Amino acid sequence: MSSLHLQKIRAQALLNIISKEFTQLSRDVRSVIIIVLIPLFLLIVFGYGVTMDIKNVNLVICDFDRSEFSRNFIEKFISSGFFSFYDEVESVDAIDRYLISGKVKVGIIIPANFSNEVGAGRTVKVQIIIDGSDANTANVVLGYVQQIIQSFSSDIIANFIFKKTGKLISTVDLKPRVWFNPELKSVNFFIPGLMSLIMMIMTVLMTSLSISRERELGSFEKLISTPLNPFFIITGKAIPYAILAFFDSILILLAGRILFGLEVKGSLLLLLLITAVFILCGLNLGLIISTITKSQQATMAVAFISSVVPSFVLSDFVFPIRNMPFVLQLISYFIPARYYLEVIRGVILKGNGIWEHISSISILFVFMVWTFGVGTMRLKKLMREI
Template sequence: MFSSLSQKAGTLALLNIIRKEFVQLSRDLRSVIIIIIIPLFLLIVFGYGVTTDIKNVNLVVCDLNKTQFSNEFIQKFTSSGFFKLVDEIDNLNEVDKFLISGKAKVGIILPVNFSNELGSGKSVKVQIILDGSDANTANVVLGYVYQIVQGFSRDIVSDFIFKRTGKKFTPVDLKPRIWFNQELKSVNFFIPGLMGLIMMIMTVLMTSLSISRERELGSFEKLISTPVNPFYIIAGKVIPYAVLAFIDSVLILLAGYLLFDLEVKGNLFSLLVVTLIFIFCGLNLGLIISTVAKSQQSTMAIAFIATVVPSFVLSGFVFPIRNMPLILQGISYLVPARYYLDVIRGIILKGNGIREHIESVLFLLFFMLLTFRLSSFRLKKLMREI
């Protein structure tokens, strides 16, 4: 009898606790929304964004022959689904500009004697220039190139020459050249990407958790009760963490050089200036998150969605953006890490300057100013509410 009564009491207590938790959840709809949205968000982003397929590789062609053979050779690449022809040019020097600027990842140069040499049964040299900054992609793309050239030689040229000369051979002699990362070391591609990922995560968590912690402890109310302009409050919160983050970025570059032989081929000062702009982007974003989240737990959840997932998946850190669905490609334009990685990889691996990446630098400046303005607005609103 007593055991049955205790079981009933335990059951009632359990039901009361469950009811109480649901009541508390109903009062904190933000947490409920976060709990529901995070799994769906991760599933969609990782399901569509994480892909190892290499497609639509930007291709530039310098066709100095302009014959039926050369056109069929180019068509083999464009119809394969692996390459996207961005331009056909007549000047050899322009191939360099396309690869340096990042507008093309592969350049093909067909010589003037392309069709004549093939028609006479001789082997002809075709130069392929690859952007090797992403070693994994370059290796895969090089395999595609060999596969397409072999198919061209087998299906078109060899049969044609065999009918005329009665002999079979491989007529196209590929001469591949790897730029920016001749040894195809994947670490040269990932270290700059890791730098962007680490800096974004650190800067956002630094400022967001700082204010969230003060709000939980009650010290934030004392701070905003003082007759101080919100601008100075934000500056006072941001500057110390900006100094620490900047020191971290220098240490990462130094470790990359000492441990992985990663040299900065471009201007180091330009790299540090862009890094400082990116740092302020992350710190300002952290301030905005801190004014939205009411606790450190919710701050961590929002920061995870706002930094880790976009910076890892949608920035081009590991997975090529061009292979993602159009909607994710559109969202990636709102991710500051995308532009930062474009700049630092250009400076570190290609020796570029800010001029070659002016659009990315301008976006980072715009994002920095916009987030600073939004954080000031949110902080003023929070001060009025408190």
């Protein structure tokens, strides 16, 4: 048999494997639903439901002064947009009851000498009580409180100087400038991370079931009887899922633009190229897992624990890696989603190019080649055993 004829046979066998995978997907309605609807569902849930922005925090006030100064002070909180006025009480005990019931998160106690002390230019103590049962929310709320009090104090200082000198003097002119996410929308932070999580779910979970399904149905023997070596078998198995995962990545970007106004500031071509590399990393991992496990149930469990969970926890998607124990920080270096997330956040939010992330991109390429090599060797071993 000539070499050219053998190549034609191999090419036809490769196309048959790819066609068979697409045929199986088209007959499996559940897989189609997972591939198309789950990414959109997760995007909407994370975009609208999961947010680090805290607004309309219920506020209860105990004002013993009842003066114009104290009303202006209270108005600073209500007009900020962070707090929502819930009730005004006559005693500190009433604030305690509200906090214990969980109806309010913040209580403010204004002393009776508030206006006199402020009018005289002296420091006055205002008690702020915050529900600390949710530590993260409490820290954010505390930051809001400090910001509002600082703004009120600056206004008072300026008015006090005007009364003493007859001249309006600006004490502090604060002009903050926020880069990369001016509106401080947490959805802009979540969507790139969601892309990495969905890509990992689509590639690892879906492809890891591929060979496991073949083994359970008894069709794996037919597969290895073709004139294809493990390299072409893995390629044929991976291409359909790579195309679908790539389609999902574009779908997420379009949905993020339409629903949340998230714009890609950097090179779209670079973003898609890195996404393709990350998709191949996930596909290779899925195929490696499918050669290790024997049943589809075991495959799903191993794939979920070994790839999806680490990609969610150890990729800097939600939880900052720098705040983790040293051991977990070391483990995170072996999670490809960490490097992918760093790159796409830089491209989408900052407009970075390839050179700003050359180290992360290089590691992803190395990981892609390494996992493909391991997957090929594992498949060779499996074929010999059968």
